[in-house]
Amino acid sequence: MFDWMIVGAGFAGSVLAERLASQRGDTVLVVDRRNHIGGNAFDRYNEHGLLVHQYGPHIFHTNAQRIFDHLSQFTEWRPYEHRVLASVDGMLVPIPINLDTVNRLYGLSLTSEELPAWFAARAEPVEVIKTSEDVVVSVVGRELYEKFFQGYTRKQWGLDPSQLDKSITARVPVRTDRDDRYFTDTHQFMPRDGYTRMFERMLAHPNISVMTSTDYRSIRDFVPHRRVIYTGPIDEYFDHRYGKLPYRSLQFAHETHDVEQMLPTGTVNYPQTEDYTRVSEYKHMTGQVHPKTAITYEYPSADGDPYYPILRPENAALYKQYEALAQATPDVWFVGRLATYRYYNMDQVTGQALATFERIEAQVPRSGVGDPVNDVAVSDAVASAA
Known part of the structure; x- marks a missing residue:
């Protein structure tokens, strides 16, 4: 019996999993339909050894000391001001x-x-x-x-x-001086070893088990658990009862080029020309020294994984219907950009997750210090039930 099943291994799910395990001794199963942890912040080394962001550039920035200090438990940082x-x-x-x-x-x-x-x-x-x-x-x-x-x-x-x-x-300011930084937050950094390494450290607690390449709906009836934290699309949780909430997606074209540097800055936007919106070069962000360079073109799309809630009055009204359902659903906590239909940055999602943990602490009695989770036993249980 897990104390928690957490759906989604991005910032919201991973921050909560770590807090629940380390601060309450709860047992947690984190499930993600993708084949990796980290959500949209997932980064990886490509076939040439270049560190790339699978879902486009993610630049960490925040004015919140508390959020920066919290994540600093799981990574060292590389200063980086995005331009x-x-x-x-x-x-x-x-x-x-x-x-x-x-x-x-x-x-x-x-x-x-x-x-x-x-x-x-x-x-x-x-x-x-x-x-x-x-x-x-x-x-x-x-x-x-x-x-x-x-x-x-x-x-x-x-x-x-x-x-x-x-x-x-x-979200995009206009300035009267020569400040060309994209963000002006107090803390502007990149995880020194990459986002994925940070998430690995966050989820390394022995009370946390992780299952990737797994749709939670395929196991929720087979793996005993007391409560759920859901970070996916809220309309999907309720089987689109009132219709689909509109999201905007992206398609990514990753390329490696046999030069040390291609772009003058981390990102170049194309508001007038091209089908893509922007192209980014990761070595600006990571500081990696390598004879080749990796870039990514971003093509907005109506189809694909949901990335950005489309903020219009009629969509907000539809979300309110789902929010009412969520509030009436016992033992399920909805957290994150998709589950709350908000256009959050990474630090804002982290802050929302920490605030949710505080509410859980205030409302949910502790079940006692759990035993470390046996991943093999979990997998066997799921396989036998299926």
């Missing part, structure tokens, strides 16, 4: 838009003191900011909106920014 260029009007310019972006595009020599007035002269007044388009045109005007945001957003989401919630483009 992104956008291919606009035949030039590579910084994104988020900053002083250099404007000066290069328009052949100007504005100062940081002059740029706010330049933006203000082009900004369009919007009485009530509701959509992603509203956010951008109200700050920098229509022309920069069309150059940097409209085409990129249409590719990424399959929708015009006027059809998306304001939170989508609000």
